Amino acid sequence: MKYLIIYYSNHNNNTEKLAEVFAKTIPCELIKINKENMLPIDLGDYDLIGFGSGVYQENLSEKMFKLVDGLDLKGKNVFVFSTSGVGMKFYNKALINKLETKGAIIRGSFACKGAYRAEDFTDIKVFHLMSKLADGHPNDKDLLMAGRFIIDLVNSFEK
Ligand SMILES: Cc1cc2nc3c(=O)[nH]c(=O)nc-3n(C[C@H](O)[C@H](O)[C@H](O)COP(=O)(O)O)c2cc1C
Helix, strand or coil: CCEEEEEECCCCCHHHHHHHHHHHHCCCEEEECCCCCCCCCCCCCCCEEEEEEEEECCEECHHHHHHHHCCCCCCCEEEEEEEECCCCHHHHHHHHHHHHHCCCEEEEEEEEECCCCHHHCCCCHHHHHHHHHHCCCCCHHHHHHHHHHHHHHHHHHHC
């Protein structure tokens, strides 16, 4: 089985930490989307492809959506993962919908909290308060959960 993870992580490398856990656990190839350039990616014979991103203003990176636009995903097995201040899976939904419209088969969704510096992007107090709840994430428990998620996913998928 061949696995590929494509991810975007530019604030605090939080999402990258999840990608690295996945890559150590299954193992798989990693592609980090750069800020500047997005290479065309040949999905070739990958059996499972993960798409991950931090959440920036209520959504996964627009670069991820643009990249997905250009991919041939018909019949491809995929999963989505994210890190965000609140750590909820609902942020994955828009990308999941997009992947579905491209003909991909959704195999899983994972999310956890990711620490952020509110002062980098907002004066809104609630973001500053909420940032305390995300401090230190992804932590050891988050990374353990990520490892379990990918093992369960691959096991269910390979049966
Ligand atoms: C510009 C910006 C906007 C953000 N907007 C949100 C948001 O709308 N909701 C949320 O829960 N977290 C938000 N966050 C927190 C990030 O999603 C979180 O820190 C994430 O782990 C960053 O991922 P990265 O380190 O992989 O880039 C935001 C962070 C930044 C820098």
